[in-house]
Amino acid sequence: MKGKVLLLVLLAATVFSGVARASEFIVCIDPGHPSETSSGAAAHGLSENTLNWQVALRLAARLKARGVKYVMTKSSLHQNVTNRRRAEIANGDNIYHQPCALFLRLHCDVGGGRGYTWYYPSAPARKGNVTGPPLAICAASKKAAYTINAGMKSILAGHLEDNPVKTDKSTFVGSKQGALTGSIYARVPTALIEMCFINQAHDAKFIASAQGRDLMAHAIVNGILVWKKQSQAKN
Secondary structure, X not given: OHHHHHHHHHHHHHHHHOOOOOOOOEEEEEEOOOOOOOOOOEEOOEEHHHHHHHHHHHHHHHHHHOOOEEEEOOOOOOOOXXXXXXXXXXXXXXXXXXXXXXXXXXXXXXXXXXXXXEEEOOOOEEEOOEEEOXXXXXXXXXXXXXXXXXXXXXXXXXXXXEOOOEEHHHOHHHHHHOOOHHHHHOOOOEEEEEEEEOOOHHHHHHHHXXXXXXXXXXXXXXXXXXXXXXXXXXX
């Protein structure tokens, strides 16, 4: 009962201010797909949904080993979770009944590029009758994306190309509605990584190996820890 009361208070604060305040550093790990949008990409015999899940599990294990709390947006590989629900879990509707310090979204790409790319919402957009994320969250999301990206470079150097950080508007969905759907519903800092291009032979070979997935998780956690240190230094 006490937990439910706390959650209601937090959600009420979110409605009032437009921003959920994190009292602890909790990472929301969001293995992309399946959702109302799609079941994910496939190429070279690889499933994006499966790769996202496998890296997510490695992330969770590494965060736990470093004493960092986390929540997952889904509990099994093929669980279908809407993008709105994923954001709600990050916003505070989770086992801790607290908003997360970071809504981390894992994906893999297909296309003409190579390497990993971070995306963040640069401005509020609209989905149905909801507008978001708030400007303060956009600013924090930008900082998170750039910080984590920088923290990954030394670990993945020589393995994957690091692409410039981009905004949600650079994505197919974001270009149409102004931001990714999950970003619009987010009231905590959010950043999405396309970990590689699975239709490109080099990237596919990297992420198909257990060693490559371990290295990706290691790199992301390193960036998260830098973000955590910076965030807590401000408080």
